[in-house]
Amino acid sequence: MAQSALYNRNVFTSLVEELSRLIDGEVIITNEQGMIVASTDRDRLGAFHEGAQLAMQKKSRLDMTKEMSNRLEGVRKGVVLPIITHGNPIAVLGITGEPAAVGPYALLVQKVAELFIQETIRQMDQEKQARDLEFFVFDWLHHRGDLQTLMERSEFFQIQMDLYSQVVMFRAGDNVLGLSYQDVKALRRMWDQKGDALFVRWGQGRLLLLIKDISKCRLEQKLKKFMTDVIQMLHVHICAGVGQAVTGGDLRNSYQQAERACEIASEKKPLVFEEDLRLEMIIQELRKTTREKFVKRTIAPLSKEAYLLETLQHWFENDMSTSKAATRMHVHKNTLHYRLKRVEELTGLRLNRAEDLVLLYLGFVLLQGKR
Numbered sequence: 001m002a003q004s005a006l007y008n009r010n011v012f013t014s015l016v017e018e019l020s021r022l023i024d025g026e027v028i029i030t031n032e033q034g035m036i037v038a039s040t041d042r043d044r045l046g047a048f049h050e051g052a053q054l055a056m057q058k059k060s061r062l063d064m065t066k067e068m069s070n071r072l073e074g075v076r077k078g079v080v081l082p083i084i085t086h087g088n089p090i091a092v093l094g095i096t097g098e099p100a101a102v103g104p105y106a107l108l109v110q111k112v113a114e115l116f117i118q119e120t121i122r123q124m125d126q127e128k129q130a131r132d133l134e135f136f137v138f139d140w141l142h143h144r145g146d147l148q149t150l151m152e153r154s155e156f157f158q159i160q161m162d163l164y165s166q167v168v169m170f171r172a173g174d175n176v177l178g179l180s181y182q183d184v185k186a187l188r189r190m191w192d193q194k195g196d197a198l199f200v201r202w203g204q205g206r207l208l209l210l211i212k213d214i215s216k217c218r219l220e221q222k223l224k225k226f227m228t229d230v231i232q233m234l235h236v237h238i239c240a241g242v243g244q245a246v247t248g249g250d251l252r253n254s255y256q257q258a259e260r261a262c263e264i265a266s267e268k269k270p271l272v273f274e275e276d277l278r279l280e281m282i283i284q285e286l287r288k289t290t291r292e293k294f295v296k297r298t299i300a301p302l303s304k305e306a307y308l309l310e311t312l313q314h315w316f317e318n319d320m321s322t323s324k325a326a327t328r329m330h331v332h333k334n335t336l337h338y339r340l341k342r343v344e345e346l347t348g349l350r351l352n353r354a355e356d357l358v359l360l361y362l363g364f365v366l367l368q369g370k371r
């Protein structure tokens with residue numbers, strides 16, 4: 001396979017755009033066969049450039065004189081120079097213009113192009129390593145493959161699996177994080193300069209954090225600060241779910257718990273520890289059809305009565321104290337009593353009966369989850 005096949009046209013197009021900012025003239029990039037794959041003149045894309053093919057073969061700069069432009073296919077006056085990385089030409093850079101005028105800065109442009117390509121290669125290598133790590137962690141957390149194979153793969157990444165005890169999952173709401181390798185690297189430094197934690201991209205809008213032994217109190221403090229820093233860095237709201245600590249590197253349970261807690265986390269409660277879940281555990285296990293039926297049989301008559309739902313929210317948030325809820329809503333206490341009475345009339349549920357009160361509260365929670 002030709003070495004230039006390792007690079008896609010987007011890389012060369014980006015290079016041409018970068019060079020066009022440095023020089024005032026037409027720029028082209030050809031592949032090893034002399035085909036133009038990127039150009040400031042889009043009409044030249046896909047055309048054959050015989051001069052570039054010769055420069056690739058000779059591995060040296062060639063000046064395209066008027067005589068050569070008349071004799072060689074697809075050539076205009078200018079300079080062509082091979083782009084060389086690790087001693088091998090991977091493409092050819094062409095600059096259109098009088099060779100005498102273009103020549104003085106052609107070598108500088110060539111060096112810029114080579115540095116650009118080298119940096120792109122480095123970033124591609126880093127991204128590949130990051131993806132390889134993501135695949136490994138996915139297999140680790142889902143128990144894909146035998147333990148011995150996982151242990152061998154972990155040595156490649158210099159990861160001692162049995163030292164990691166807990167999983168945290170971050171979610172960016174409806175936003176797509178689109179984190180690059182460099183972004184993840186920056187987040188890892190932001191979390192801990194020692195680099196003990198593992199940060200892994202987990203699909204669009206999610207990020208996993210695998211950590212070693214740490215107390216819940218200390219972990220909560222670090223997570224709150226970290227999430228604040230991330231919001232400032234990425235300008236997106238994030239939530240986090242924390243699984244319970246496990247032993248022996250068997251993180252599957254902690255991962256599943258973190259995923260469950262992350263689904264429950266919200267803007268009002270952005271950090272959720274799975275071990276603190278109670279009612280949420282039951283609600284999450286309910287099927288969608290069951291939730292809809294329960295809402296229909298309890299609180300559905302209030303779904304279009306926004307002022308009654310607001311009243312219930314404040315009433316529940318203030319531990320069913322009518323005086324506190326009325327103060328919070330800036331209404332008279334008698335007004336609140338009237339609204340609660342209206343809730344009873346529409347739902348058929350009595351607020352002074354324990355069973356009915358439980359049904360009303362659960363229905364309210366499920367309805368809010370749907371809205």
